[in-house]
Amino acid sequence: MRKIIHSVTIVTMNDENERINGYVVVERNLFQKVSKGKPTAEELRKADEVINGNGKWLMPGLINTHGHLGSSLLRGAGDDIPLMTWLKQVMWPNESRFDRETVLVAAELAMMEMIKSGTTTFLDMYHLHMDGIADVVMKKGLRATLCRGMIGLCSEEEQESKLKESVQLFKHYHGANEGKISIALSPHAPYTCPPSFLRRIAETAQEEKMMVHTHVSETRNEVEQHIKEYGKRPVIHLGELGLFDQPCLIAHGVHVNEQEISILKDRNVAVSHNPVSNLKLGSGIAPIPQMQAKGITVSLGTDSTASNNNLDMFEEMRMAALIHKGVKEDPATTNSFDTLAMGTHKGAEALQLHDIGKITAGYKADFIMIDPNVSHLTPWDESRILSHLIYATKGSDVTDTFIDGEAVYRNRQLINFDEERIISLANEKLKNFV
Numbered sequence: 001m002r003k004i005i006h007s008v009t010i011v012t013m014n015d016e017n018e019r020i021n022g023y024v025v026v027e028r029n030l031f032q033k034v035s036k037g038k039p040t041a042e043e044l045r046k047a048d049e050v051i052n053g054n055g056k057w058l059m060p061g062l063i064n065t066h067g068h069l070g071s072s073l074l075r076g077a078g079d080d081i082p083l084m085t086w087l088k089q090v091m092w093p094n095e096s097r098f099d100r101e102t103v104l105v106a107a108e109l110a111m112m113e114m115i116k117s118g119t120t121t122f123l124d125m126y127h128l129h130m131d132g133i134a135d136v137v138m139k140k141g142l143r144a145t146l147c148r149g150m151i152g153l154c155s156e157e158e159q160e161s162k163l164k165e166s167v168q169l170f171k172h173y174h175g176a177n178e179g180k181i182s183i184a185l186s187p188h189a190p191y192t193c194p195p196s197f198l199r200r201i202a203e204t205a206q207e208e209k210m211m212v213h214t215h216v217s218e219t220r221n222e223v224e225q226h227i228k229e230y231g232k233r234p235v236i237h238l239g240e241l242g243l244f245d246q247p248c249l250i251a252h253g254v255h256v257n258e259q260e261i262s263i264l265k266d267r268n269v270a271v272s273h274n275p276v277s278n279l280k281l282g283s284g285i286a287p288i289p290q291m292q293a294k295g296i297t298v299s300l301g302t303d304s305t306a307s308n309n310n311l312d313m314f315e316e317m318r319m320a321a322l323i324h325k326g327v328k329e330d331p332a333t334t335n336s337f338d339t340l341a342m343g344t345h346k347g348a349e350a351l352q353l354h355d356i357g358k359i360t361a362g363y364k365a366d367f368i369m370i371d372p373n374v375s376h377l378t379p380w381d382e383s384r385i386l387s388h389l390i391y392a393t394k395g396s397d398v399t400d401t402f403i404d405g406e407a408v409y410r411n412r413q414l415i416n417f418d419e420e421r422i423i424s425l426a427n428e429k430l431k432n433f434v
């Protein structure tokens with residue numbers, strides 16, 4: 001299947017930061033050509049499908065590197081309370097009542113929201129029914145790194161059974177759907193997993209060659225407790241336990257000091273920065289500019305809709321660009337190209353996916369289109385697009401989303417979803433929650 005999308009302004013996000021008025025040729029699931037100008041008559045004749053972009057912007061699909069799809073129905077269930085109270089009073093009591101259908105409706109709801117706001121790849125950490133979530137993701141055609149979140153505050157037998165479930169998921173789903181599905185190992189956090197369990201997870205990651213994903217140092221209190229209990233800071237401890245021996249992505253990293261930042265860099269650990277969730281829970285602001293100055297791969301995540309409360313990566317990028325300027329009292333702290341990189345190819349690097357996140361020949365054809373003919377994106381020309389994408393665009397400006405060369409959202413219509421049904425089911429389930 002060969003597709004041509006022409007009459008678009010392409011934001012390539014390649015190393016030269018090129019923006020091109022032209023067209024792309026997609027052969028099966030890859031960009032075969034990215035070019036200026038108009039396709040030739042022969043190229044048009046050879047194409048199975050020709051799409052006129054009508055002046056839209058075409059850019060890489062966004063990559064959300066931290067979330068919990070299964071808790072999407074808890075959007076708005078507990079505002080204005082700190083992380084621990086929120087987990088203990090809102091999240092965990094409700095999640096203990098979730099059945100399989102609730103989790104799968106929540107996951108599908110989140111996928112619709114992501115696709116409609118331009119996300120093509122996401123990481124999901126969830127402790128319930130991950131096999132079911134994986135099946136839905138495959139059916140809907142998204143690219144995802146899925147992890148069965150493991151809380152270790154239980155017997156050793158239960159710990160082992162969670163680990164076994166994670167490895168089984170890996171054996172069954174890793175690389176599935178033409179490589180669109182990846183599986184990682186995911187201890188929930190150092191404060192919910194004792195060291196012996198973390199060591200077991202590190203050994204398993206090593207044996208199976210699995211990537212590791214975990215929450216780290218989200219709140220100040222969590223770090224202070226960790227030091228009290230183990231006599232060392234969490235990042236140092238995790239390194240000693242072997243968690244960084246395989247590729248590792250940590251979520252948050254809000255309260256890390258200079259020494260820990262150096263360890264993250266030396267051990268090649270990537271970070272998922274979740275600015276909106278960290279602000280909403282009053283957790284703090286991660287030292288992202290310091291991490292980037294050291295050369296750490298920093299990506300962006302929304303966290304779940306229970307602490308965000310949406311999955312709009314454009315909003316996340318805007319927040320990431322703004323808060324660090326404010327903290328540093330310096331507008332040069334962030335810029336739009338680097339911020340857009342965090343939402344695209346830095347996210348790909350963080351997930352160990354090295355052929356997505358740019359519009360360039362040989363890369364996977366994961367891309368979105370945006371209609372700039374709206375007042376809040378006017379006026380524009382090629383020199384202003386990056387600024388508009390970070391400071392003015394909303395997820396709802398996305399009109400088309402393609403993953404692996406296949407449309408999952410065309411002219412604002414979802415292809416593989418019964419949106420009305422899922423929204424109605426999600427509202428119906430509200431009565432089951434506390």
Ligand SMILES: [Zn+2]
Nearest residue numbers: 215251303304
């Ligand atoms: Zn999280």
